[in-house]
Amino acid sequence: MSPILLEMKGIAKRFDGVPALDGIDLAIRSGECIGLCGENGAGKSTLMKVLSAVYPHGSWDGEILFDGRPLRARSVRETEAAGIIIIHQELMLVPELSVAENIFLGNEPTLPGGRLDYPAMNRRAEDILRELKLPDVNVVLPVKNYGGGHQQLIEIGKALNKQARLLILDEPSASLTAAEIEVLLEIVRDLKARGVACVYISHKLEEVAAICDTIVVIRDGKHIATTPMREMNVDRIIAQMCGRELNQLYPSLPHTVGEVVMEARHITCRDPDQPRRKKVDDVSFEVRRGEILGIAGLVGAGRTELVTAIFGAYDGPSEGEVWLEGARVDTSSPLKAIRAGFALVPEDRKQHGIVRDLSVGQNITLSVLERFSSLSRIDDSRESREVDTQIRRMGLKTASPALPITALSGGNQQKAVLAKMLLTQPKVLILDEPTRGVDVGAKFEIYKLMLELAAQGIAIIMVSSELAEVLGVSDRVLVMGEGKLRGNFVNQGLTQEMVLAAAIGQGNQHG
Ligand SMILES: Nc1ncnc2c1ncn2[C@@H]1O[C@H](COP(=O)(O)OP(=O)(O)OP(=O)(O)O)[C@@H](O)[C@H]1O
Ligand SMILES: [Mg+2]
Incomplete structure (x- = not known):
């Protein structure tokens, strides 16, 4: 077995006093792919943000060892330098910049004299896109010209351009087609073969089962189990995630x-x-x-x-x-x-679905504010009752409706957008x-x-x-x-x- 590359010990993280992670242990070997599974809000993204120093050392408890040595990174720049690369759940592309500029964002090649070396950048970007089976993407066009699936692959390309020893993929395939997912899995297999360790997060559990060697399940910020994939199957992963068997994936309800x-x-x-x-x-x-x-x-x-x-x-x-x-x-x-x-719940919630500066509750009532306002005064108590009803109806997991929407886990943001549109009674x-x-x-x-x-x-x-x-x-x-x-x-x-x-x-x- 290859040596342990990374160890996280007793990781605990709170947000405003509310625990999101509660003493989590995780170990990864070089060339190993860990499937990190858990329900929406379980703490998967938070754990990976601790690992990649999006939450810097000091803002959480516990210890991280990388190559057997303590890692106390204060910034993503430091973890990247160590070879820990994260592909975030929410895309981080700059829409106005070109595909190549996005792929090289933050580590652009320069010519003597300091000017950007565009020809080199574009050539390398084209190579990466070929690897991702995206040959018809034009690397000099702005990223915003391309749809969600392509953007997600470009985001992955950005990570491939960096020297990863540990690659974290947080929901990399959410907007990919079956064929694109195959390309992605092939790339992950290839990285594994080259000794790169991976943490793979996805709610598409077939994918997790296909690519991962080890399944780590967390629930409510706590470690539940670490099991070799050969002893697991999708049903068992689901049972560990939810704490119960789920014997039906699609409900049935007669409707005319x-x-x-x-x-x-x-x-x-x-x-x-x-x-x-x-x-x-x-x-x-x-x-x-x-x-x-x-x-x-x-x-x-x-x-x-x-x-x-x-x-x-x-x-x-x-x-x-x-x-x-x-x-x-x-x-x-x-x-x-x-x-x-009409009501529309859009594909890209980050761009069109949520207003990042508003709270969960404000986002939910945004589309129907006029209903709660009489002569421009907003009826706060009616509004908050309605918000509570929606939160309960959707099973939306939030410590409080007053939290900023961006503090919710990805899946819960989606529920908030759905709640918002349902209020319009379309x-x-x-x-x-x-x-x-x-x-x-x-x-x-x-x-x-x-x-x-x-x-x-x-x-x-x-x-x-x-x-x-x-x-x-x-x-x-x-x-x-x-x-x-x-x-x-x-x-x-x-x-x-x-x-x-x-x-x-x-x-x-x-x-
Ligand atoms: N910046 C923040 N402020 C307050 N609470 C937060 C913040 N970020 C995350 N949380 C809370 O921490 C918990 C874990 O969230 P996290 O995003 O890690 O979940 P997740 O497992 O990645 O879920 P998903 O599958 O939906 O992406 C959630 O209850 C979430 O609301
Ligand atoms: Mg997440």
Whole structure:
């Protein structure tokens, strides 16, 4: 067995007196991949931020040994110099900078005289992107030109550019497709073979099972178990995470699908930079009262563009009509769309979902403040009652609604965004990747909530890259590919293979 590279002993961390980590031990060998598992809010990201000195030495208790020597780093710069590289759960890219500039951010190569060596930077960035199987990304274009999945791979590229001895991947695959995840796992295997140690955090447990040698489960900031993967399987990981067996991944609740509520007609979205290129090409569909409509497709298929255009949030030229309950409605801005009866929970919560400077409670009531205000005075007690109700309903884990939203774990931020949109009492609820970064137990709760809302007659449109989830909860499934609608299936006897075949433009289009 290779030697122990890193040891964390008795790590404890509090936020304003509330314990987030309570005496955690962790040891990693070179070339070993540890799967760090736990429910939303268990403390996974916090533990990794302690390790990488996002929380500097002195702001937590316990001890870290690296190469057998105490590591008392005061900054991420120091841990990086030691070879500890972290890929954060929330993307850290600078949207306006180019892909290459992002990959080299903080360690740009310079020419004699101090100017940046752009040719070298771009060449190396291109090599990295080839390794990530992203050859068609142009390294000189701003990162913001690329969608969530690509951005996530670029973030990974940034880490590959550094000399890692220990690589921490905190939810690296949340917005990747199955094929992209394969590329990622291949890269991790390759790093392992070269002796790099990895900590892999993901709520996609099949992935964890496929890549990790050892599973460490934490719950409520405490260490629960460390087990070799060969003695584990996904069900056992789940049982350790939740402290109970979870015998069902998808809830069932009868709900009747009624008449057509919403119709999208001939929606076309153009690339803001190249208006001749269509990201969505003449897509029409309808959704019925009480129906859950899943939209599947590969990343770049135009799903997010389609739903943001319907909601008036697409930032580029778009055409088409939106009809609600038999009348054409104006959804040319999100505000108009919300007034008309639409709600959208966006894919990228960091950019569009949350307001970082506000508290959990303020974020939740943001979309309906007018309801709590009479003559510009806000009725605080009604507002806080409503917030408490939502927090309970969603099982949202927060020490207090007054905490800044950014203090919540990733999955709990997602629940806050969902709560915010539900308060608007929409007729059509659009969810773009609603369970991204959400743990298995909380996923079940979100599906249950979707089914309850459908049973109340709300039409739900769910964009999701997790095919199992699309098939697990949808009444009907639309499949998009290259901006076009390639399939419209009733979800009976529908298989992942049929959806995939439609997505890549083969097979029977309608079922
Ligand atoms: N800056 C902060 N201020 C206050 N509390 C915090 C802060 N950061 C994290 N917490 C709390 O610490 C606990 C652990 O959070 P952490 O982000 O580590 O969870 P996680 O296991 O990564 O969850 P997820 O799977 O949702 O990403 C949570 O209860 C969270 O609310
Ligand atoms: Mg986390």
